[in-house]
Amino acid sequence: MDEKRTSVFENGLIWFGAAVSIAEILTGTYFAPLGFAKGMLAILIGHVIGCAMLFFAGLIGGKVRKSAMETAKMSFGGKGALLFSVLNIIQLVGWTAIMIYDGAAAVNGILDIGSWIWCIVIGALIILWILIGIKNLGKVNTVAMSALFILTIVLSFVVFGKGSLHSSGGDDMTFGAAVELSVAMPLSWLPLISDYTREAKKPVAATAVSAVVYGVISCWMYVIGMGAAIFTGESDIAQIMVKAGLGIAGLLIIVFSTVTTTFLDAYSAGVSSESLSGKINGKWIAVTVAAIGAVGAIFLPLYDITDFLYFIGSVFAPMIAIQIADFFILKKNTETVSFNIPNLIVWLIGFVIYRLLMRVDIIVGNTLPDMIVTIAVCVLIGKIAERAKRHKSQAGA
Secondary structure, X not given: OHHHOEOHHHHHHHHHHHHOOHHHHHHHHOOHHHOHHHHHHHHHHHHHHHHHHHHHHHHHHHHHOOOHHHHHHHHHOOOOOHHHHHHHHHHHHHHHHHHHHHHHHHHHOOOOOOHHHHHHHHHHHHHHHHHHOHHHOHHHHHHHHHHHHHHHHHHHHHHHHOOOOOOOOOOOOOHHHHHHHHHHHHHOOOOOOHHHHOOEOOHHHHHHHHHHHHHHHHHHHHHHHHHHHHHHOOOOHHHHHHHOOOOHHXXXXXXXXXXXXXXHHHHHHHHHHHOOOOOOOHXXXXXXXXXXXXXXXXXXXXXXXXXXXXXXXXXXXHHHHHHHHHHHHHOOOOOOOOXXXXXXXXXXXXXXXXXXXXXXXXXXXXXXXXXXXXXXXHHHHHHHHHHHHHHHHHHHO
């Protein structure tokens, strides 16, 4: 059994690949109006918050050896958790389409043969990654990540070495909104990370490395995007690569970063689908999701993902807050019941609070306050329920 487990190094590679993403670089360009210093601070604060939550989410799955959506049953009940499985599959199909769309649009800026052709090429490579399987990707990932690492360093030198400071004034984004946009990307991985940490030989170490590697590299991607907009005056990454003469190297960065990141989305959609029914084959669902994503990327306008990121936050921030409260504080498990009604109500409260907080500019964003309130409400209700149960048993005795 143990030899089938993934190593700490393999988990680190998986999350390196998740972070090296055109979507993250493009999100980084939105930070330019803040200026480099304030933008950098917002990126760091957001990633510390987001990756701390990512660590706790991964640790739950790693300790109990269950996928992300299987761990949701521990807090919301066997059937109650199906709501989050369905929402997770929907967001993963969305992510798959968005990532293929971004990757195809960018690579077509380097080699113009038609975005739809690149959508098919990237979709086919993702399907190949899925068919190889996560436990057989070790050597393939090592080669791909090594190439990406080198090429991303080259891109960093292009952005920061040859660019000159351009005006980036304007009030397009407040500091609080920037922090929230920085939290949003690691937050989008919350319902996925346990799908990988559950397979780790050393779950605590693997989860820590996963969260740290993802956080560092994701910050790097954001900074490249922000730096591109500030120092080169260009937010189109493909055009930066063309002007720098990267050509084929730039094409490889885009294609492989898109494949390694989007593979995780499609794979996890398959894993989540298995929690709906034991008869479902996760691998073929993942292949189907990759194919649907490629079709969606061809036919849908997917150029602005900010509303999508905020929707993910409003759904999954209160979900993981309740799981953290149950697992680490209350130490309770309700997967044997069909619906944990109190926790589902608390989740709805957390969802509404998140959407309300979006109207308020808070310096640390709205995910952290929302999760703190949700955890507090969950613990309070849990303690009251425990006390009522204790009194009832004493009365019965």
